[in-house]
Amino acid sequence: MAAVDLAAFDHNTADLVRRAAGYPIRIATKSVRCRELIARALGAPGFVGLMCYSLDEALWLHAEGLSDDLLVAYPTADRAALRRLAADPAAAAAITIMVDSAEHLDLVDAAVGPDRAPVRVCLELDASWRPVPGAHLGTRRSPLHTAAQAGRFAEQIARRSGFRLVGLMAYEGQIAGLGDAPAGRPLRGAALRWVQRRSAAELAERRAAAVARVREVAELEFVNGGGTGSLERTAAEGVVTEIAAGSGLVGPTLFDAYRAFRPRPALFFALPVVHRPARRIATVFGGGYIASGAVGPDRRPTPHWPEELSLLDTEGAGEVQTPVTGAAARDLAIGDRVWFRHAKAGELAERFEQYQLVDPASATSRQAPTYRGEGRSFG
Structure with missing residues (x-):
């Protein structure tokens, strides 16, 4: 069986809001994968919208009425889901898909045709740190690394009919997802903190330049950044309009290794x-x-x-x-x-069909299905 301590979950929810310092938090659904828990966090002040990991997932959560503000964090090659998106005006108005190249735009056009209402798209800026030529510290995501590259791609989107550029995202995985105080490894911790400080400083300058450049082309509705491990740093930049977080709601062991915060295991x-x-x-x-x-x-x-x-x-x-x-x-x-x-955080939901939601205050529990328990898998 799997169980969630709701008191710890609610504590973590409030602590994420505190750390975000007034910036709205978009819930990373892949770190939860249980509709009842997503809805519980979304109902707390300070949480606005969902960051989904698949277009099929976003369409499902929208159809279930969970949110009308959904960002798909990864580019999609799901042609059937794209056709469903284009055929549903309400979903098309609520869901934003991720793009970082003309090939993504071509795939959408091939899947749904050019004669359609505009598809909402978000440009992804690569947030990795490249201190010297050939070095890459961070996740391998977007090919758009510089402000100039982001601006040129934004211009490509603007020239294409059937698309509307509404957002920019940059996920700093080398900061947000990498604990800076690994147990029993003080030298590694010191090295990580050195890297993260310099990476954060470089990214703050580059992200601000990219946002300014893209805003010359499009009126962005949102600029998304961060993650559970970098809420304070990302909020301090000032250029973002929202921050993503999900793992901090349940506190898995990978998030025991941070100095600045410690989620309660939930x-x-x-x-x-x-x-x-x-x-x-x-x-x-x-x-x-x-x-x-x-x-x-x-x-x-x-x-x-x-x-x-x-x-x-x-x-x-x-x-x-x-x-x-x-x-x-x-x-x-x-x-x-x-x-x-x-x-x-979220991967445990792929192993269990339901979670026992335990309320210590009332000494009661109830079952809530995971995505798997609802017959859904978006891997």
């Missing part, structure tokens, strides 16, 4: 003990929920309760079984539960 999963192979080892059923990204120990699930349990390095978390070891393992019986935390 999402857990429990697995039953099925073997007792040794006095200090208990083996639970399943558990191989490895997070995406560069493979390493930080992508493994972490035993949370009973306390002071750990995985075996020789076996790790497996598809059908996961041994845990430690003094507390001696007291675990067959059928007992071991609780874990996942490394990334």
